[in-house]
Structure formats: structure tokens, C-alpha cells
Amino acid sequence: MSLTVAVQMDPIQRIRIAGDTTFALLLEAARRGHRLLHYTPERLSMRDGRVHAAVETLMVRDQEGDHATLGSPERMDMGECDVILMRQDPPFDIAYITATHLLERLHPKTLVVNDPASVRNAPEKIFVTHFPQLMPPTLITRDKDEIEAFRREFGQIVMKPLHGHGGAAVVRILPEDPNFGSLFDLFSVTFREPWVVQRYLPRITEGDKRIILVEGEPLGAVNRVPAPNDLRSNMVRGGAANATELTEREREICATIGPELRARGLVLVGIDVIDGNLTEINVTSPTGIRAIRKVGGPDISVSVWDAIEARIGG
Numbered sequence: 001m002s003l004t005v006a007v008q009m010d011p012i013q014r015i016r017i018a019g020d021t022t023f024a025l026l027l028e029a030a031r032r033g034h035r036l037l038h039y040t041p042e043r044l045s046m047r048d049g050r051v052h053a054a055v056e057t058l059m060v061r062d063q064e065g066d067h068a069t070l071g072s073p074e075r076m077d078m079g080e081c082d083v084i085l086m087r088q089d090p091p092f093d094i095a096y097i098t099a100t101h102l103l104e105r106l107h108p109k110t111l112v113v114n115d116p117a118s119v120r121n122a123p124e125k126i127f128v129t130h131f132p133q134l135m136p137p138t139l140i141t142r143d144k145d146e147i148e149a150f151r152r153e154f155g156q157i158v159m160k161p162l163h164g165h166g167g168a169a170v171v172r173i174l175p176e177d178p179n180f181g182s183l184f185d186l187f188s189v190t191f192r193e194p195w196v197v198q199r200y201l202p203r204i205t206e207g208d209k210r211i212i213l214v215e216g217e218p219l220g221a222v223n224r225v226p227a228p229n230d231l232r233s234n235m236v237r238g239g240a241a242n243a244t245e246l247t248e249r250e251r252e253i254c255a256t257i258g259p260e261l262r263a264r265g266l267v268l269v270g271i272d273v274i275d276g277n278l279t280e281i282n283v284t285s286p287t288g289i290r291a292i293r294k295v296g297g298p299d300i301s302v303s304v305w306d307a308i309e310a311r312i313g314g
Contacts, residue, residue, distance in 0.1 A: 001309055003082040005029050006037040006055055008044065008099070010088050012068045021289040021301075022087040023067065026060045028301040036060065037081070038070060041088050041099050044078075051078045051105050078103075083308060084112045087285050090165040092123055096284070108265075111311055113304075114283055115265030122264065124280045125162050125196045130260070134253050134278040139197040144184055147197055151175070156200035159183070162193045172200055203275035209244060210288040213269045214303045216258030220292040221246055243295040249276040257281065267307050 009015075009022055017023045029036060036058040043054040057071035078084065086103060090096065100116035107116055121127075128135060139150045140162060151157050155175040164170070169190070173180050187195060207223035223244035230239075246254075250273055257278075261269050270286030272279045289300045 001032075001313065003029075003034045003309075003312070004037065004080065005034045005083045005085065006039065006053070006076075006078065006081045007058070007085040007087055008039060008041055008053075008103075009085070011040055012038055012058070012070070015067075017062065017064055017067045018294075019287070019290050021287040022085070022285070023060065024289045024293070024299075024301040025085060025087075025304060026058070027062055028299070028305050030060050032305060034083075037076070038068075039073075041095065043073075044099060044102055046102050046105065049105065051102050052076060053078055078106055079110055081106075081110050082312060084110055086112055086114065086116060086119065089285050090163070092163045092165070092284060111308065113267045113308060114269075118264035118266055119283050122266070122281070122283050123163060124165075124282050124284065125160075127283065128278060128281045131253075131257060131278060134256060135198075136201055136274075136277040136279065137199045140194050141197065142188070142194045147184070147195075150197055151180075154199040156202075158198050158200050159187065160196050161187070161191045162196055164191075198279070201274045201277060206275070207242065207244075208239070208279075209250065209273045210291070211246065211250060211254065211271050211273060212286065212288050212292060212300050213254060213258065213261060213271065214300060215267060215307045216254075216260075216262040216269075218246060218251065218254040218258075219300050219303050220288075220297040221250075222288055222291045222295055222297070224291075241291045241295055243297070247276065253278050267311070268304050 015023060026036060037055040038058040039053045039055045045052055052075055054073040055076045056073050059069040061067055084103060097120055100120040103112045103116040106112060137154060139146060157173045159173060160170040171183060207225045209221055209223050211218050211221040221244050223242045224239040225242060226239055253273060266283050268286055270282040270288050293299050
């Protein structure tokens with residue numbers, strides 16, 4: 001089965017391929033003989049209800065600094081593609097939401113991974129709240145009195161912007177923290193959306209586990225340990241990736257959310273678990289495939305393409 005596959009992503013020339021999940025997916029697609037096309041989100045357009053983009057043919061190689069060759073841009077009706085990978089990085093803003101509306105015009109005749117309507121309706125830090133029994137105590141608000149009451153109840157808390165990404169602006173607040181007022185003011189003028197406030201989980205120092213699910217099934221994981229003197233475990237923030245196995249609690253989490261992921265057409269999902277607590281369900285452009293492979297885990301890109309081909313063939 002040879003497919004025409006377009007990838008909507010940030011410019012491929014700028015990525016760091018060693019840890020890039022999108023690149024892992026492209027390498028596996030090329031290995032299977034699929035035709036690859038590349039375009040960036042601002043090239044996506046719709047005229048009279050038809051979606052098109054200026055796409056470039058793409059060849060990929062697993063060689064840092066010489067990893068991609070692009071052809072000349074050509075305008076293409078995106079309905080001619082078999083698969084579109086929606087893989088641009090957040091922020092999850094109005095531009096991102098608009099792209100989901102345009103791609104929704106194509107799906108499912110052209111399979112968009114992940115389902116654009118589900119991506120739009122399942123922001124990482126809101127979708128997860130469908131499963132409160134799996135989470136630490138969590139508050140979503142901009143109301144200072146609500147945050148103060150939550151802080152009195154739980155002592156140490158963590159605050160982060162609702163649509164933040166990559167560990168940006170994640171802060172820990174102590175029970176008697178004199179910086180809270182200033183941090184609240186800073187958040188108020190910096191972020192228009194509400195914030196996520198959660199009980200602080202002390203065992204974050206032991207790691208934040210990223211688990212990758214394909215069609216709702218957990219296929220691999222990596223434990224991301226924060227750098228010294230940093231709360232955040234994201235690898236882009238200096239977190240170290242270590243091999244790991246799933247605990248019974250983590251398998252319970254995956255079994256609970258898996259059917260909902262499948263029902264929503266969320267083929268590739270990354271979840272974050274700290275000390276048995278589900279903190280995020282990442283559906284926009286989840287990462288972790290290459291990190292899992294690097295620490296001795298499976299090549300999950302194979303399973304992703306098996307799932308995509310099964311959806312098209314089925």
C-alpha cells in the first residue's frame with residue numbers, strides 16, 4: 001500500500017531530529033514507500049470550501065544537518081492526499097484552532113492524524129479533567145480567591161498556563177510564599193486564559209513518566225527526570241530520559257482512558273504521569289517516540305503506521 005502523506009509541521013529544516021517524533025514518523029513512512037509532502041500551517045488555505053496548500057515533495061534521511069530534501073512548492077488540493085499528519089507544535093491558539101477547522105473539511109475521506117475535531121475539543125490540560133479519579137487535586141481558574149483557598153487546603157501547589165507547552169511558565173508556590181502576589185500579577189498580565197493549579201507532587205524529583213499510546217494501547221514509556229534545581233522534567237528544559245516500565249497503576253490509567261481515545265480518533269497520544277497521577281493527555285503533537293527508542297524501547301513509529309494503514313484499509 002503506497003500512500004500520499006502530507007505533514008503539516010513547523011519548518012523541517014529547523015528541527016532537532018535526534019528527539020523529534022514527527023521525524024521518526026516520516027522515516028517510517030519513507031521506509032514503507034509512501035510519498036511524502038511537507039508544508040507549514042500558514043500555507044494552508046480554503047477557497048469556496050476546498051482546502052489546498054503549497055506543498056513540497058520531501059525526502060528524509062536520519063543524518064543530523066542533512067536530514068531533509070525539499071522540492072519546489074506546488075499548490076495542491078489536499079483532498080488528493082491519503083493521510084495528513086497534523087504535527088505543528090503548539091501554542092494551542094486561534095491559528096491552531098483555525099487549522100483544525102480547515103482540516104476537518106477533509107477528514108475522514110483524507111485521514112487526518114489526529115482527528116482535527118478531537119484535537120480542537122481535547123486541549124491537553126482540559127481533556128484530562130474528564131478523568132478526575134486519575135488526577136491530583138486540580139483547579140482551573142483565574143480567580144485569586146479560589147487559588148488562595150486551594151493553597152490553604154493543599155499547601156504547596158503548582159501553577160501553569162492552561163494552554164502552555166514544553167514546561168514554560170510552570171511554577172511551584174510554597175504554603176507561605178511571599179512571591180505569590182507578584183506571580184499572580186505576572187500571570188494575570190501575561191496570560192489571557194485561566195491557569196491550571198494542582199497539588200504539588202513531591203515525587204516529581206523521581207521523574208515524570210511520558211507514556212505513548214497508539215489506538216488507546218500503551219506501547220512504550222520514558223521516565224523524564226528534572227535537572228537539578230528545576231521543577232520541570234521536559235527534555236527541552238534539561239530533563240534526563242531514563243528507561244522505565246509501566247506500573248500496575250499506570251496500566252490502570254491507560255486502560256481507563258484508552259476507549260475514549262479510540263472513540264475520538266486520537267491515534268497517537270502521549271500522557272504524563274507523576275507518582276501514579278495523570279497530569280496531561282497530549283493530543284496536539286505528542287512527543288517521546290525517539291526518546292523511548294533511545295533508552296531501549298520499541299520503535300513506536302512502526303505501530304503508528306500500522307494503525308494508520310489499518311484505518312485506511314479498513
